[in-house]
Amino acid sequence: MSNLGNPCRATDGVPITRRDLIAAVVSGAATLFAPVALRAEDESFKFGLTPVFLSNDLELLGHLRSYLSAKIGGHIELVTRRTYQEITALLVSGQIQSAWICGYPYVQFKADLDLVATPVWHGQPLYQSYLIASAGRKVDDWTGLEGDVHAFSDPDSNSGFLVTRALLAENRQLPGRFFARNFFTYGHRNVIRAVASGLAQSGSVDGYVYEVMRETEADLVKQTRIVRKSEWLGFPPIASPKSVSNDRRVKALQQALISMQDDDDGRKVLALLRLDGFVATDPSLFDAIAAKVETVRQFG
Amino acid sequence: MKLLRRFRSIPVSYRVPVLVALLMVVISAAISERVLDRLSRTQESFINGLAETYLDGLSSAVVPAVLRADVWEVFDALDRSSASYKSLAPIETVVTGSDGRVLAASDPNRIATYSELSADYLNRYGPDVVTIDKSKLTGFAHRDLVYQGQPIGTIHATFDVSHLFAERREILVTLLVTNGVLAALFALGGFVLVRQMIGPMRVLEDHMRSAAHGAAEPIPPREIPAGDSEVAGLFRGYNALVHAERERANLAMQLAEEEKLSSLGRLASGMAHEINNPLGGLFNALDTLKTHGETPGVRDTSISLIERGLAGIRDVVEAALATYRPERSQRPMTAADLDDVSLLLQPELRRKRQRLDWSVAWNGARELPIRGGPVRQAVLNLLLNASAVTPEDGTVSLKAMSWEDRLHIEIADQGCGMPADIAGILIDQDPGPAVRAGRGLGLWMVRRVVDDLGGRASIAAKRGGGTAVTLTIPFDREDAKAHAA
Numbered sequence: 001m002s003n004l005g006n007p008c009r010a011t012d013g014v015p016i017t018r019r020d021l022i023a024a025v026v027s028g029a030a031t032l033f034a035p036v037a038l039r040a041e042d043e044s045f046k047f048g049l050t051p052v053f054l055s056n057d058l059e060l061l062g063h064l065r066s067y068l069s070a071k072i073g074g075h076i077e078l079v080t081r082r083t084y085q086e087i088t089a090l091l092v093s094g095q096i097q098s099a100w101i102c103g104y105p106y107v108q109f110k111a112d113l114d115l116v117a118t119p120v121w122h123g124q125p126l127y128q129s130y131l132i133a134s135a136g137r138k139v140d141d142w143t144g145l146e147g148d149v150h151a152f153s154d155p156d157s158n159s160g161f162l163v164t165r166a167l168l169a170e171n172r173q174l175p176g177r178f179f180a181r182n183f184f185t186y187g188h189r190n191v192i193r194a195v196a197s198g199l200a201q202s203g204s205v206d207g208y209v210y211e212v213m214r215e216t217e218a219d220l221v222k223q224t225r226i227v228r229k230s231e232w233l234g235f236p237p238i239a240s241p242k243s244v245s246n247d248r249r250v251k252a253l254q255q256a257l258i259s260m261q262d263d264d265d266g267r268k269v270l271a272l273l274r275l276d277g278f279v280a281t282d283p284s285l286f287d288a289i290a291a292k293v294e295t296v297r298q299f300g
Numbered sequence: 301m302k303l304l305r306r307f308r309s310i311p312v313s314y315r316v317p318v319l320v321a322l323l324m325v326v327i328s329a330a331i332s333e334r335v336l337d338r339l340s341r342t343q344e345s346f347i348n349g350l351a352e353t354y355l356d357g358l359s360s361a362v363v364p365a366v367l368r369a370d371v372w373e374v375f376d377a378l379d380r381s382s383a384s385y386k387s388l389a390p391i392e393t394v395v396t397g398s399d400g401r402v403l404a405a406s407d408p409n410r411i412a413t414y415s416e417l418s419a420d421y422l423n424r425y426g427p428d429v430v431t432i433d434k435s436k437l438t439g440f441a442h443r444d445l446v447y448q449g450q451p452i453g454t455i456h457a458t459f460d461v462s463h464l465f466a467e468r469r470e471i472l473v474t475l476l477v478t479n480g481v482l483a484a485l486f487a488l489g490g491f492v493l494v495r496q497m498i499g500p501m502r503v504l505e506d507h508m509r510s511a512a513h514g515a516a517e518p519i520p521p522r523e524i525p526a527g528d529s530e531v532a533g534l535f536r537g538y539n540a541l542v543h544a545e546r547e548r549a550n551l552a553m554q555l556a557e558e559e560k561l562s563s564l565g566r567l568a569s570g571m572a573h574e575i576n577n578p579l580g581g582l583f584n585a586l587d588t589l590k591t592h593g594e595t596p597g598v599r600d601t602s603i604s605l606i607e608r609g610l611a612g613i614r615d616v617v618e619a620a621l622a623t624y625r626p627e628r629s630q631r632p633m634t635a636a637d638l639d640d641v642s643l644l645l646q647p648e649l650r651r652k653r654q655r656l657d658w659s660v661a662w663n664g665a666r667e668l669p670i671r672g673g674p675v676r677q678a679v680l681n682l683l684l685n686a687s688a689v690t691p692e693d694g695t696v697s698l699k700a701m702s703w704e705d706r707l708h709i710e711i712a713d714q715g716c717g718m719p720a721d722i723a724g725i726l727i728d729q730d731p732g733p734a735v736r737a738g739r740g741l742g743l744w745m746v747r748r749v750v751d752d753l754g755g756r757a758s759i760a761a762k763r764g765g766g767t768a769v770t771l772t773i774p775f776d777r778e779d780a781k782a783h784a785a
Contacts, residue, residue: 198408198412199371200408
C-alpha cells in the first residue's frame with residue numbers, strides 16, 4: 001500500500017505567503033517560458049499525481065500511462081512527488097501540463113488554474129472530511145476531542161486540515177488551543193495509523209480514503225471510529241495551468257478522463273481508484289472550500 | 301574417611317565404572333562451564349552488535365525528524381524499524397527529544413507522546429550501551445542523539461533476550477544429556493571391561509581359595525585365555541606353582557617315609573644289638589649248663605643269667621611293641637611310657653658313650669590323662685635328635701614334671717644349638733616353609749604330635765651350651781575331670 005493523501009512537506013502553514021510566492025514564480029515563469037511554448041507539442045505531456053492511489057501504485061501507473069497515451073497520443077510522463085505542495089508548485093509554474101491536486105490548493109490558485117475534470121465517487125463529484133478517534137473511545141461529538149493530541153494530514157489538505165481548522169474557527173477556536181498537541185503525518189493513511197496506534201487520540205482524514213481503506217485495510221480502520229463527518233465538498237480535481245489552455249492535449253486529457261469508463265484500461269484505473277468516473281465541473285463546486293478558507297482567514 | 305573406606309569395600313567391577321562416571325561428570329561440568337561461558341560472551345557480543353546496529357540505523361532515520369520534533373516521522377521510523385530488526389526482537393523503543401519528553405514510542409498506548417519518562421524507566425538503562433536484566437529476560441539499550449555536537453534527544457530500546465537464555469538452556473540441556481549418555485556409556489563400558497579384565501582373576505582367586513582349603517588344582521588349559529599373554533602367563537605360573545607344590549609334597553612324604561624307615565632301622569639295629577648282647581652270655585650260660593650243669597652253684601648261676609638275659613630281651617621287645625603299635629597309642633600315659641623310651645634309647649647312648657640325666661617328677665598318679673603313644677613317639681624323636689647332636693661322652697637329659705593340668709617335658713642336649721629354620725618347625729605359627737625345604741622331618745612329626753595334643757613347644761639355649769626343647773602338653777579335658785575326680 002502506498003502512501004495515501006497529500007504528503008506535502010512544507011510546514012509554513014501561511015497560505016497567503018505561499019500563494020503570493022508561487023504566483024510570483026508563475027508570472028515569472030510565464031514570461032520566461034513564452035518563447036518555448038510554441039514547442040510544447042514536441043515535449044512529452046507531463047501529468048502530475050499526488051499519491052492518492054489506494055493500492056498497487058505501479059500497476060495503477062502502468063494502466064493510467066497506457067490509457068492516457070492511447071487517448072492523448074505522444075509520450076505521457078507521469079510526474080510524482082512526495083509532497084502535494086511540490087506538485088502544486090510545478091503545476092502553477094507550468095512545468096507540468098496537468099495534475100491531480102486537492103481542492104484547497106485549487107481555490108488558492110484558482111485564478112491561475114483551469115479545471116479539467118473532477119472524479120465521481122458514489123455518483124457525485126463530492127467527498128467528506130472525517131474526524132476520527134480510536135475505536136474504543138466514548139465521545140459524542142467533535143467537542144469531546146478537546147485536549148487531544150491530534151493528527152492532521154497536511155497543512156495544504158482540505159479534508160486533512162482545512163475542514164477541521166475551519167470548524168474550530170467557526171467556534172472561535174484555534175487548533176493549538178483546542179488540542180493539547182497536534183502534528184502532521186503528511187498522508188491520510190498515516191492519520192489513520194497514528195490514531196489506530198494511539199500516537200494521536202484523534203485525527204482529521206479524507207473520507208474517501210477512509211472509506212476505501214475500510215475495504216483494503218479493514219483491520220487498521222477497525223481500530224478507529226468516525227466522530228464527525230463534514231458536509232459534502234468538492235472532490236480533489238484535475239487542473240491545468242491557464243498558460244496551457246490552448247494545448248490540444250489538455251482537451252484530449254479532459255475527454256480521456258470523462259470517457260474513462262468506456263475503455264478497458266480506463267475501467268481498470270477506475271477500479272483501482274474505486275471511482276465511478278470523471279466529470280467536467282464548474283469551479284463553483286469548490287465554493288464551499290473557498291468559504292472555509294475565508295472563514296479561517298477572517299478568524300486568523 | 302569412612303566414606304572412602306566404604307567406597308573401597310565396593311567391588312572393583314563397580315568401583316571403576318562409578319569412578320569413570322564421576323570423572324565424566326567432572327569433565328562434563330568443566331566443559332559445560334567453559335562452553336556456556338564462551339556462549340554467554342558470544343551472545344553478549346552478538347546482542348551488543350545487534351543493538352548497536354539497531355541504534356545506528358534508527359539514529360540516522362530519526363535524527364532529522366527529532367530535530368524538527370516531527371512526531372509522525374519518528375513514529376513511522378520506529379514502526380518500520382521494528383519489522384526490519386526482527387533478529388533483535390525489539391519490545392519497545394522510545395525516542396525522547398532534547399527536553400526529555402517522549403516524541404514517539406513504538407507503542408504509544410503504553411507510553412504517550414509528549415509524556416515524560418519515569419525515573420524507574422530511565423534507571424533500567426545502565427552506563428553501557430546494552431544492559432541485560434536476566435530476571436526479566438530483557439535487554440535495555442540507549443543512545444544519545446547528537447547533531448553538530450549538540451544533544452538533541454535519546455533513543456531507549458527494550459528488547460527481548462529470552463531467546464538467548466533459551467538457547468543457553470537448550471545448549472545446557474544438550475550438554476547434560478550428551479554428557480550423561482556418554483558417562484553412562486563409559487560407565488557401562490568400564491563395567492564390561494573391568495568384568496572382562498578381572499574374570500581371569502576370579503578364576504585364579506577360586507583356585508587359590510580351594511588351594512587354601514587343601515585342594516590345589518591347576519587351571520584347566522581351556523580356561524587359559526589364548527590372546528591375553530599376561531593372564532595366560534599368570535595362569536601358567538600358578539599351574540607351575542601347583543605342580544611344584546605337589547612334587548614337593550610328594551617328596552616330603554617320601555622323605556618322611558624314608559626318615560621313618562631310617563629311624564626304624566636304627567631302632568631295629570639297636571634292638572638287635574640289645575638282643576644280641578645277652579645272646580652271647582645266654583649261649584655261654586647254656587654251654588656252662590651243658591658242661592657243668594650238675595654243679596648246683598653253677599647251674600643256678602647260669603639259669604639266673606639266662607633268665608635275666610631273656611627278661612632284658614623281653615623288655616626291649618615290649619618297649620618296641622608299645623611304641624609302634626597304633627592300638628596301644630590311645631592308652632593314657634604312664635611312667636612306664638617314659639621308661640620304655642629310656643630303654644629304647646639305651647643302645648644309641650651306649651654306642652656314643654653318652655650319659656642320660658633322667659628326672660621324672662610324677663605327681664603320684666599312676667597314669668596321666670594324655671594319650672601315651674604320641675608322647676612316647678615325640679619324646680623318643682627328640683631324645684634321638686638330642687643324642688645325635690651331643691658329642692660322644694656328652695650328656696643328654698630329660699626332665700618330666702606334671703603340673704596342675706599339664707605335663708612339662710624338657711629334653712636337653714649339648715649340641716651347638718638348633719638352626720633357626722629347623723627350630724621354626726617346632727615353634728613357628730606356620731611350620732610349612734621349613735618342612736617344604738625338606739629338612740627336620742623328625743621334628744615335623746614332633747610338631748604334629750604337639751599340635752594334635754593341643755600343646756606347644758619352646759626352644760631355649762642352655763647356659764653351658766646346648767639346647768633345651770620343652771613340650772607343654774595339656775591334659776585331655778574330659779579325662780582331666782575324671783582324673784581329678
